[in-house]
Each structure stands twice: as C-alpha cells, then as structure tokens.
Amino acid sequence: xxxxxxxxxxxxxxxxxxxxxxxxxxxxxxxxxxxxxxxxxxxxxxxxxxxxxxxxxxxxxxxxxxxxxxxxxxxxxxxxxxxxxxxxxxxxxxxxxxxxxxxxxxxxxxxxxxxxxxxxxxxxxxxxxxxxxxxxxxxxxxxxxxxxxxxxxxxx
Numbered sequence: 001x002x003x004x005x006x007x008x009x010x011x012x013x014x015x016x017x018x019x020x021x022x023x024x025x026x027x028x029x030x031x032x033x034x035x036x037x038x039x040x041x042x043x044x045x046x047x048x049x050x051x052x053x054x055x056x057x058x059x060x061x062x063x064x065x066x067x068x069x070x071x072x073x074x075x076x077x078x079x080x081x082x083x084x085x086x087x088x089x090x091x092x093x094x095x096x097x098x099x100x101x102x103x104x105x106x107x108x109x110x111x112x113x114x115x116x117x118x119x120x121x122x123x124x125x126x127x128x129x130x131x132x133x134x135x136x137x138x139x140x141x142x143x144x145x146x147x148x149x150x151x152x153x154x155x156x
Contacts (some may be wrong), residue, residue, distance in 0.1 A: 012140035023129010030122030041111025052100030058091025
C-alpha cells in the first residue's frame, strides 16, 4: 500500500475528529449560554417579585399614614373621605402587586423559552458536528481511493 495513502487516511481521520470536537465545543457553548440565561432570568424574576413586595409595603405605609392622620384629626377612620382614601390606596397597591406578579410570570416564561432554545441549538450543533465528521471522513477517504492510492502495485 502506498505510504501516502496511509498518511491521507490518518489525516482524514484527524480532520473528522477535529470536526466532531468542534461540534461538541459548540454544544458546550450553547449549554453554557443556556445556564447563563437561566440565572439571568431567575435574577430578573426575583427582582419582579421584590417590586411586588415593595408595592405592598408602600401601600401599607400610605394606609397607616392616612389612618393616623384621620385619627389624630378626630375623624372616624372607617367613614367618609378617610375610608375612601384607604380604599383607593389598597386598590392601587393591589394593582401594583398584580402587575409585578404578571411581570414575574412573563419573565419566568421567557427564561424557560430561551433556555429551551439554547439547549436545542446545542443538541443540533452536536448532531451537525457528528454528521459533518462522518460525511467528511467518507468523502476524504473516497477521494484518496479515487487517486488509486489503495491499488496494489503490479510487478512487471
């Protein structure tokens, strides 16, 4: 067998392995991106939850101020404009809390979608690396075979 044919086959196998490794490293990249996106969205989700808690705390402060001012003025805190101010404050706090809860849910769903997309991209990159390695190896060995490198030499 021709020594150059052996070299060509070894080079083809090396190239195929390199292509396979490139696909695996691309998969690892996408997996790392997916993990980072999960952490980023989890952080944003926690911030949205904290905004909801802050909205309720702020409403409680305002509510207690309204009640204290009404009581210190000698008014009944459960009637009239004082009661109306309390209702408006509670309503506003609940709306802010619900908005924050909705934001939290949206952020969570976006995070799940992005994580899934990046994981799927990683799987596809790995498959592409494997297929490219196999087909490249076959093509390279076929090319070497076409040159007649595998033909037995005839002694004359």
